[in-house]
Amino acid sequence: GQLVTSSLDKKLLFWDTHTRSVNPNHTFMLDSVVVSLSVCGMYILVTVENDVYWYDMRNLTASIKAKDSPLRHHIRCLCASAEWNGYAAGSMDGTVALKYFDHKVDNDMGYTFRCHPRSKDGTSSLVPINSIAVHPSKQTFVTGDNEGYAIAWDALSKKKLLEFPSFSGSVASMAYNHSGQLLAVASNFTHQGADRVLEVEGHQIFIETMRDSKRKKSP
Numbered sequence: 689g690q691l692v693t694s695s696l697d698k699k700l701l702f703w704d705t706h707t708r709s710v711n712p713n714h715t716f717m718l719d720s721v722v723v724s725l726s727v728c729g730m731y732i733l734v735t736v737e738n739d740v741y742w743y744d745m746r747n748l749t750a751s752i753k754a755k756d757s758p759l760r761h762h763i764r765c766l767c768a769s770a771e772w773n774g775y776a777a778g779s780m781d782g783t784v785a786l787k788y789f790d791h792k793v794d795n796d797m798g799y800t801f802r803c804h805p806r807s808k809d810g811t812s813s814l815v816p817i818n819s820i821a822v823h824p825s826k827q828t829f830v831t832g833d834n835e836g837y838a839i840a841w842d843a844l845s846k847k848k849l850l851e852f853p854s855f856s857g858s859v860a861s862m863a864y865n866h867s868g869q870l871l872a873v874a875s876n877f878t879h880q881g882a883d884r885v886l887e888v889e890g891h892q893i894f895i896e897t898m899r900d901s902k903r904k905k906s907p
Contacts, residue, residue: 690745692732694722700732700748716748726775728768733775735763740777740787758785758800767820767829772843774798776829778817784831786843801846803831803839821862821871830871832859838873840898852896871896 689705698721702714720736727733731752732743738761742753757763761780768775774788784803788794803817819832828849832838836855839848855875862873876891 692725692727692745694718694725694734696721698722700725700734700743702745716743723763724766724777726766726768728770728775731768733766733768735766735777737762738779739763740766740775758787758798759783764816765819767822769822771825772822772827776820776822776843778820778831780816781814782817782833784817784820797844799846803841818859819862821864823868824864824866825868830862832862832873834858836875838862838896855892855894857892869898871898 691703691705693701693703695701698718700716700718700722701712702716703709704713707713718734718736722734722736725732725734730745732745734741734743735757738757738759740757740763741751744752757777759777759779761783763777763779765778766775767777772788773790774786774794777785777787779785782802783800785798785800787798815837816834817831818834820829821832822829827843828840829843830838830840836858838852838855838859840850840852841847842849852873855873857875857877860874860876862871864871873894873896874891875894
């Protein structure tokens with residue numbers, strides 16, 4: 689297997705998971721800092737500001753496609769899905785875009801929506817989306833925001849399926865297990881600027897059971 693990471697020094701690093709080497713087996717230089725990346729088959733999708741670039745892992749000489757995002761604000765997170773043949777991206781202002789790789793399908797089914805509006809003194813505040821997790825086999829996804837909220841959505845009906853009890857810190861990252869029955873949620877205080885400030889017990893990982901939403905705190 690191969691693991692792909694990015695860093696603030698504008699590099700994509702490729703790691704062989706079958707070895708214990710502390711050095712990457714390949715390094716690829718980019719023109720800009722990558723905010724988020726996601727692997728879909730042989731393709732790597734990376735975000736720079738509000739654009740999504742595609743790279744083919746079999747030939748990393750240059751991006752094979754640059755696609756302008758419909759999001760007006762900078763993209764903060766991205767999650768691609770081979771099941772959907774597309775991706776979901778979340779922005780600084782709490783807006784999510786669902787895009788499909790096929791141009792015709794994207795014209796018919798792609799859309800954007802404001803998914804984490806928070807009312808404060810009678811006005812809506814902008815809450816950044818920090819993480820998106822796409823279900824491995826269903827047309828659903830979960831968004832996690834800067835104020836500790838995670839919401840599950842139906843991608844086709846655009847309806848909210850479930851809002852989890854709020855976490856003590858910002859939702860920094862989320863991931864499903866292979867079956868989609870469990871959702872791991874990392875909560876911490878690394879994302880600053882949240883309006884709702886609570887005491888955070890360091891970095892925490894919670895395991896959510898999607899069937900009954902029973903929360904378990906990872907040791």
